[in-house]
Every structure is written in C-alpha cells, then in structure tokens.
Amino acid sequence: MLFGTEILTTAQMRAIESAAMDGGELPGLTLMERAGAAVAGHIRLQWPKPGHATILCGPGNNGGDGYVIARLLAKVGWRLRVLGLDNIPGSDAGDAKRRWQEIGPILPLTLATLRESPVNSIHVDAIFGTGLSRPPQDEIAVLLRHLSHLTRHENTPLVAVDCPSGLCMDSGRWLGGDTDPPSPLAATLTIGFDSPKPGHLLASGPAACGRLIIADIGLRPWRERRTRQADLYAIWPRFPVHDRRAEPIRSVLPRMLGKGVAAGQPQDAHKYRYGHALIVGGAAGQDGAARLAARAAIRSGAGLVTLGLPDDITGHGRQGPDALMLRNIGNAEALQNLLTDRRITALCLGPGCGLRRAADLLPTAMNARLPCVLDADALSALAQNPDWVGQLPDHCVLTPHEGEFARLFPDISRRMKKPARHGPAYSRIDAVREAASHCNAVVLLKGPDSVIGAPDGRAWVHSAFDIPWLATAGSGDVLAGLITGLLARDLPVLEAAGIGCLLHAYAARLFGPGLIADDLPELLPRVYREFGL
Ligand SMILES: NC(=O)C1=CN([C@@H]2O[C@H](COP(=O)(O)OP(=O)(O)OC[C@H]3O[C@@H](n4cnc5c(N)ncnc54)[C@H](O)[C@@H]3O)[C@@H](O)[C@H]2O)[C@@H](O)CC1
Numbered sequence: 001m002l003f004g005t006e007i008l009t010t011a012q013m014r015a016i017e018s019a020a021m022d023g024g025e026l027p028g029l030t031l032m033e034r035a036g037a038a039v040a041g042h043i044r045l046q047w048p049k050p051g052h053a054t055i056l057c058g059p060g061n062n063g064g065d066g067y068v069i070a071r072l073l074a075k076v077g078w079r080l081r082v083l084g085l086d087n088i089p090g091s092d093a094g095d096a097k098r099r100w101q102e103i104g105p106i107l108p109l110t111l112a113t114l115r116e117s118p119v120n121s122i123h124v125d126a127i128f129g130t131g132l133s134r135p136p137q138d139e140i141a142v143l144l145r146h147l148s149h150l151t152r153h154e155n156t157p158l159v160a161v162d163c164p165s166g167l168c169m170d171s172g173r174w175l176g177g178d179t180d181p182p183s184p185l186a187a188t189l190t191i192g193f194d195s196p197k198p199g200h201l202l203a204s205g206p207a208a209c210g211r212l213i214i215a216d217i218g219l220r221p222w223r224e225r226r227t228r229q230a231d232l233y234a235i236w237p238r239f240p241v242h243d244r245r246a247e248p249i250r251s252v253l254p255r256m257l258g259k260g261v262a263a264g265q266p267q268d269a270h271k272y273r274y275g276h277a278l279i280v281g282g283a284a285g286q287d288g289a290a291r292l293a294a295r296a297a298i299r300s301g302a303g304l305v306t307l308g309l310p311d312d313i314t315g316h317g318r319q320g321p322d323a324l325m326l327r328n329i330g331n332a333e334a335l336q337n338l339l340t341d342r343r344i345t346a347l348c349l350g351p352g353c354g355l356r357r358a359a360d361l362l363p364t365a366m367n368a369r370l371p372c373v374l375d376a377d378a379l380s381a382l383a384q385n386p387d388w389v390g391q392l393p394d395h396c397v398l399t400p401h402e403g404e405f406a407r408l409f410p411d412i413s414r415r416m417k418k419p420a421r422h423g424p425a426y427s428r429i430d431a432v433r434e435a436a437s438h439c440n441a442v443v444l445l446k447g448p449d450s451v452i453g454a455p456d457g458r459a460w461v462h463s464a465f466d467i468p469w470l471a472t473a474g475s476g477d478v479l480a481g482l483i484t485g486l487l488a489r490d491l492p493v494l495e496a497a498g499i500g501c502l503l504h505a506y507a508a509r510l511f512g513p514g515l516i517a518d519d520l521p522e523l524l525p526r527v528y529r530e531f532g533l
Pocket residue numbers: 017028029031032033035036058059060061062063064065127128129130131132133134135136137161162193
C-alpha cells in the first residue's frame with residue numbers, strides 16, 4: 001500500500017536525471033531551462049510587479065538554473081544584478097551562463113558586490129543545490145553569513161533554488177554547522193524539482209526552506225520507469241506531484257478502515273470484528289496517560305477497549321468514557337491471565353505505567369506475541385534491558401521521542417548527533433532505518449519531523465512543523481493509543497503507525513492553537529469524516 005509523495009535522495013534524483021539525459025530524450029540544458037522557468041514563474045507569482053533581483057550563481061548546475069532565472073526575469077522587465085563564479089567547464093551551466101552574458105554582465109560572487117545590492121532587491125540563492133558535498137568555505141561562507149543577516153534582520157526576501165545553500169539535502173542538516181555554526185539561511189520561498197528531498201522535510205530543512213514548492217520539470221516518466229520499488233514517502237505534507245503508483249490516502253483509508261461497507265461484504269458489525277485493544281495503565285494519580293491512550297484507541301474505531309489498572313478499579317468507572325472496559329491487572333500473572341483471552345488483538349504498554357511496573361509486565365507483554373505499541377515507561381524499561389530489544393514480537397511499534405531513542409539506541413543516536421562535515425550527512429531517516437532493522441520492529445521517532453521506519457527499510461516522513469501546538473502534555477499517549485486501536489483493527493504494522501501519526505496530527509491541525517491532549521481523541525470522528533469515512 002502506498003500513499004503520499006515519494007521522497008528522492010540526491011543520488012536517486014541524479015540517477016533519474018541521468019536516465020532522462022542519457023537516452024537523449026531530455027537534454028540537460030532543457031531540464032535546466034525548465035527548472036529556471038519554474039523558479040522565475042513562482043517569483044513572478046509571488047511578486048507580480050517587476051522589481052529588482054540579485055541572483056547569486058554557484059559553480060555547478062544550481063548556478064546554471066540561476067542564469068536561466070536571470071534571463072527569464074530580465075525578459076519581463078526585472079532589473080538584475082547577477083553575481084557568479086567560474087563554472088565547471090563544458091557543463092550545461094556554462095551554456096546557460098553564456099546565454100545570460102548575451103544580455104547582461106556577471107559580477108564576482110563576493111561579499112563586496114553583494115553589499116552593493118539595492119535594499120529593495122529580492123535575492124535568489126543559486127549557489128549550491130543537491131551537489132553540495134562539504135561545508136561552504138572562505139569567501140562563499142562569509143557571503144552566506146551576510147545573506148543570512150539580510151534575510152533574518154533586514155527582511156530581505158530570499159528565494160532558494162532547490163534548497164538554501166549549505167543545507168545537506170539528504171539530511172536537512174547544515175554542513176559544518178555543528179562545529180562552526182553558520183548563520184543559517186531562512187528562505188522566503190524554496191522551489192525544489194520533481195520530488196521533495198529528505199533535506200526539505202527533516203531537521204533544519206523546513207525552517208531554512210520557508211514555503212516549499214515542488215515543481216514538475218517533466219522527469220516523471222523516468223521516475224516511474226524505475227523497476228525498484230520506492231521505499232521512502234512523505235505522508236505529510238502533500239505535494240501536488242502525482243505518482244501513478246501511489247494510491248491517494250482518501251481511497252486508502254476508507255478501504256482499510258471501512259466497517260464492512262465494501263460491495264458484497266455483509267454489514268456485520270459484531271464488535272469483535274473490529275478488534276479488542278488492551279491498554280495497560282499505572283497507579284491511581286498517574287493513570288491519566290493510559291486513559292488518554294484508551295480514549296484514542298476506542299475513538300480509532302476498535303470494537304472494544306480494555307483499560308488495565310493495578311489497583312482497585314471500582315472508583316475509576318466514574319471517569320468515563322463508559323464504553324471502556326476496566327480490568328484489574330495487579331502484576332504480570334494477572335496480565336498473563338487476561339491475555340489468554342484470544343479476542344484481544346493488540347496491546348499498549350507504557351503510558352503512565354511507571355518504570356517498575358512496565359519492567360515487571362514487559363516480558364509477559366512481549367511473550368503474548370500480539371501486535372503491540374511500546375511507549376514511554378515501556379521504552380525506558382527496554383532501554384534498561386538491552387537484551388530484550390532483540391526479542392520483540394513481530395508487529396511491534398516503538399514510539400520514542402528523541403531522548404527515549406537515545407537511551408534505546410545510544411550508538412545510532414551518537415552517529416545522528418555527530419557533526420555533519422560532508423554530504424550526504426547521516427539523517428534521521430538513516431537512524432530510524434538502522435534502529436528498526438536492529439530491533440526488528442517499526443520505530444516511530446517522534447518530533448516535528450517524525451520518521452517511521454520498518455525493518456524491511458521502508459520509511460515514511462510526517463512533517464508537523466506547521467502545528468507546534470501538538471507538542472503538548474499527553475499528546476504522545478494519544479498517539480500510542482490511536483496506533484494500538486488501528487493495530488487491533490488489523491492494520492499492518494507500518495500502516496498503523498503511519499496512519500496513526502497522520503490522523504493524530506490532522507486532528508491537531510483541525511483544532512488549532514490552544515489544543516490539549518484531551519481534545520485529540522474527541523476530534524477523531526471529524527478527522528475520519530474529512531478523510532471520507
Ligand atoms: N542535472 C541536471 O540536469 C539538473 C540539475 N538541476 C540543478 O542542479 C543542481 C545540482 O547541480 P550540481 O550537481 O552541478 O551541483 P551544485 O550546483 O549543487 O554544486 C556545484 C558543485 O560545487 C561543488 N561543491 C560542492 N560543495 C562545495 C563547497 N562547499 N564549496 C565549493 N564547491 C563545492 C561540487 O563539485 C558540485 O558539483 C540541483 O540542485 C538543481 O538546482 C536542475 O537544473 C534540473 C536539472
């Protein structure tokens with residue numbers, strides 16, 4: 001099942017470009033003209049009245065795009081200053097440069113010439129794109145620092161061609177940024193080509209790129225001609241780039257979650273048909289997290305949800321919802337007994353459980369070989385018992401935030417935090433794939449750039465930079481419960497984690513600022529309606 005937009009690494013993008021160019025069907029210069037025309041077109045949409053533009057052109061094809069942009073803007077009345085470097089000889093960029101030189105001059109790409117730009121000029125960054133392999137140095141580093149100052153403190157609009165220069169497009173990290181912090185660029189608008197790259201969506205990428213537009217430059221036939229199955233998708237944001245092989249989420253969700261409404265299926269609404277989720281919570285006073293998870297599980301459409309609590313449950317019934325079943329699970333033996341009920345189809349352990357209780361119950365939960373979500377205290381218990389990591393059941397989802405991930409996978413986390421000195425830098429996608437393969441479970445690394453990876457290498461990215469209010473107490477508990485509900489409903493494990501992440505964030509988008517975690521489960525019916533269920 002595929003949905004979303006394929007994310008291409010820079011190597012994959014180069015391979016697709018080469019395939020198009022090698023056949024002679026799509027010459028490099030034509031691609032460059034299309035890329036430049038896409039950027040010039042979006043500049044004109046954003047600033048319809050011709051003004052002044054300063055175009056900064058680097059040594060490679062990103063710079064080549066810059067010369068095309070200059071020529072096309074000049075044609076429609078823009079006043080331009082073009083700053084450039086010597087080009088890699090024989091490149092398409094050299095041709096694009098010559099065509100610009102028939103119209104106007106090229107000034108040296110230096111801090112001194114940049115400083116002479118008129119104050120009302122928009123700036124176009126065509127210095128480095130996907131070819132960046134090491135940190136910008138010397139004159140260019142100084143110039144980028146000044147450009148950063150202009151964009152951050154003097155409101156100078158900046159349009160980035162493919163990406164802001166200095167950003168590693170495979171990881172979203174600033175090359176060299178960890179040791180010698182650059183003054184990172186903050187573009188107003190970034191126009192990427194054909195497909196989003198990891199760097200557009202991860203780490204510093206979203207803040208650096210500003211508004212991101214992915215322009216079609218006619219490479220789709222070559223993208224779709226590849227025989228290798230794509231394995232990296234953006235499930236949010238949605239880009240208006242179409243991949244015929246990807247089924248839109250609007251048809252995927254009703255098909256996966258529709259309650260017996262498909263043609264010819266009996267309208268059998270027996271509650272066990274939609275699964276039975278067990279959420280194991282902690283002692284009174286700390287049971288709010290498990291309650292949130294249970295609410296989300298029952299709102300996900302699971303037929304039954306049981307909340308298992310350690311102490312006397314008689315008083316708990318008053319806290320609703322009444323649809324929840326309550327059971328006393330005092331210890332591992334009680335959990336074991338409850339799990340003999342074969343109608344239980346998924347399990348969640350961790351939210352509000354308490355570390356000791358989680359460590360006590362975890363082996364029993366793992367032995368049940370049920371689809372399960374391990375979150376919060378269960379992740380801490382797992383981190384304290386690294387031997388257990390290799391014994392996780394199939395169909396297991398771990399939902400760590402950055403700190404929990406570091407405790408669970410210290411070596412991988414260290415690699416992720418190592419300074420990014422050259423491209424492609426180690427990314428959150430690399431880290432999650434490695435972690436998922438190491439523990440043979442789906443790993444959902446939470447953050448504004450959540451990455452969900454399966455042991456077979458498939459990975460999905462969900463970007464939530466637009467909803468900072470989702471980072472609120474209890475939000476992760478709701479996510480864990482929601483995924484458990486979807487697992488109980490028999491969704492495959494990667495899909496349950498990805499769709500859970502998507503629905504959870506969509507609820508936050510619908511609600512807006514002021515959200516508290518309690519609001520999220522209550523919004524799920526509206527989210528389902530929006531997705532056509
Ligand atoms: N290949 C094509 O035909 C197309 C490429 N396109 C553009 O081409 C870009 C990629 O072009 P290139 O591969 O030429 O690479 P770039 O233009 O991104 O970089 C230029 C060259 O700079 C060198 N370099 C890397 N890091 C450096 C550093 N820190 N300091 C100094 N030099 C450094 C590298 O040798 C690299 O090849 C894309 O981002 C996109 O803008 C578009 O025109 C679409 C078509």
